[in-house]
Amino acid sequence: MVAQTQLPQLSGTSFDETVKMAITTLTANKLRSLLTMLGIVIGNASVIAMVGIGQGAQRLAAEQFESLGPNTLFVLPGTPEERSTSFDFTRTLVYEDALAIAEQVPAVQAVAPQINLNRVITYRDKNTNDPVVGTTPDFLSVRSFKVARGRFISDLDLERNNRVAVLGAEVARILFDEGNPIGKRVRVGAVSFEVIGVMEQKGSFLGEDQDNRVYLPLTTMANQVVGRTSPFGLEVTIISVSAKDEKSVSAAQFQIKNLLRLRHKISGEDDFEVQTQKDILQIVGTITGGLTLMLAAIAAISLLVGGIGVMNIMLVSVTERTQEIGLRKAIGARERDILVQFLVEATILAAAGGAIGTLVGVSGVLVVGALSPLPAPISPVAIVLAVGVSGGIGLSFGVFPARRAARLDPIVALRTA
Structure with a gap:
């Protein structure tokens, strides 16, 4: 019309x-x-x-990366190509590497090696299949975590291979509802652990819930849950490192690379990678x-x-x-x-x-x-x-x-x- x-x-x-x-x-x-x-x-x-x-x-x-602190670095095993194309890449980092970084790298303030894997966690008739992290006392300061109740893993727990566990907030809720889990015993796989603490709620990080984890002493994890898998020492999944300050991050990255190349006797391509928070964010x-x-x-x-x-x-x-x-x-x-x-x-x-x-x-x-x-x-x-x-x-x-x-x-x- x-x-x-x-x-x-x-x-x-x-x-x-x-x-x-x-x-x-x-x-x-x-x-x-x-x-x-x-x-x-x-x-x-x-x-x-x-x-x-x-x-x-x-x-x-x-x-979320800023919540880690600007001074955090991550040492990862294998080459970037191996990690991007395969889940079965070479595990080249050991606990002794972390100890060497803590003792010999001047720009580093604290080091927290980790062994990560999934296990069924059970308490009576309740269970959940969540990540289990074997780590050291410095994990709290390096990764900016806090304990809400009880205590975290101690150096004595590492030395004695104590069967103690710290629960993430979500795991504690699933297994114990509103009850107090301190002093109770949970099973991680087939091994029984005493609960010594509960972590403060942390929330998600890049889509992964950080409250659904259970923390064990790294030595106990390696010797009684995972078993020794490397002839060179206690194999670890990742090493988290905090530099002394933000200005020391680049120096720490350079020093860690040099130290690990010497320890691993590398003359060609590195069998590890050191990433800063800025690298990952980029x-x-x-x-x-x-x-x-x-x-x-x-x-x-x-x-x-x-x-x-x-x-x-x-x-x-x-x-x-x-x-x-x-x-x-x-x-x-x-x-x-x-x-x-x-x-x-x-x-x-x-x-x-x-x-x-x-x-x-x-x-x-x-x-x-x-x-x-x-x-x-x-x-x-x-x-x-x-x-x-x-x-x-x-x-x-x-x-x-x-x-x-x-x-x-x-x-x-x-x-x-």
Whole structure:
């Protein structure tokens, strides 16, 4: 149905009049205009939401790594290639390596080697299958953990291979509900341990619950739970290290590498890796940044589809309004007036869709932030970019229909109508 638009003398049509006429034309076909804007709305909302969620993931990872302390380093066994391609990589670190780092590296303040594996933990008729960590007393200071009740592992526990255990907050809740587990005995696999402490709730770290762990003396873990698996000493899964201060991190990393190369008699590629908190955060940031960019690119396709929808509807509008165009040109409208008229209509559709899409996208980010641990920040850059792109798409995709309308011969247009 042809929109009925008042036709003033257009030989000198002002821009205000052009905008009013465009709004009148678009509101005459409300449903069609709304459906045309839908693609732009979805595109804008998707881009803003994906960028916000991606930045939230990066910020959450940064906050979690900062909770470790800026001075933390991690010594990992095997090469990076082995760890990324196989779960059965060479276990090259031993307890004696950790002792050597603590004694011979000047830039190091504390060292906490770990043996990690999963075991079934049982108390009476309750059980849970969770990670078990064999470690040393320095674990608390290196990893910034605290004990809520009882005590942590002591040097005496290590020397005597004592069968004592410290429960994570979640393990204590599962096995003992609200009861006091101190002094009770739990089974880790087939071995019985006395509970001497319960850890303070720590929360998740990169998606892993840190409260569902059980901590044992490293020597007890190696000798009575795992068994000796290396002829060179007590094999460990990872060695956590804290430098004396933030300025000492690089020195500690360099000194640890040199010491372990000497101890392992390495002349070629290292069979270990020393990572700082900054190194790991950079890796995580690269991954989350890449995912954010990929999701934003996918969402941006919706903007392209929306632009095609705008062009399609404007072409239909040109066909429907042939008589109006011929009449306006017959009474003095110039090609530039007709061109501007259709470009303004296309731009209004895209800009309105962009504004609505921005509101939807921002609302989505706020909902995600409220219902999840993600900070989910609002990105002003993403908003400006999405709205600017949507307006640009309306202008760009409106050019072809507008030029087609502007070049209609008034005589032919009136006859065709």
